[in-house]
Amino acid sequence: MGVVETSDLTGDQLLQVLATLANPHRLRVIAALAADRTYVSQLARELDISRALLQVHLRKLQAAGLVSADIEVSPDGKAMKFYNVTPFALQLTPQAIMTAVGTLRANNDLDAEARR
Numbered sequence: 001m002g003v004v005e006t007s008d009l010t011g012d013q014l015l016q017v018l019a020t021l022a023n024p025h026r027l028r029v030i031a032a033l034a035a036d037r038t039y040v041s042q043l044a045r046e047l048d049i050s051r052a053l054l055q056v057h058l059r060k061l062q063a064a065g066l067v068s069a070d071i072e073v074s075p076d077g078k079a080m081k082f083y084n085v086t087p088f089a090l091q092l093t094p095q096a097i098m099t100a101v102g103t104l105r106a107n108n109d110l111d112a113e114a115r116r
Contacts, residue, residue, distance in 0.1 A: 010103040011100035013065075039080045067085055
């Protein structure tokens with residue numbers, strides 16, 4: 001998979017990525033995974049957060065396309081889910097924002113989704 005760039009995102013996708021990254025836990029997850037792929041239990045220990053909270057953040061990062069996961073079987077037969085950072089490059093410029101705004105859904109659609 002290639003690098004996801006700002007110019008590849010619709011306005012709605014850009015908002016999702018920016019909202020997802022606007023959290024210190026998720027920034028720490030990205031930083032840890034940028035160093036090396038790992039599985040949930042190890043990552044939770046490294047970041048000193050619960051696995052349940054980490055799972056919430058990983059789901060949001062996956063939904064935004066910022067991380068991906070692969071399941072592997074360990075030597076002792078356990079299925080382990082390894083997470084990786086999906087390569088991305090965000091360059092926010094006035095032009096990029098103008099382009100993204102042109103693809104935003106109508107305000108009514110965004111307001112309805114926010115209420116869910």
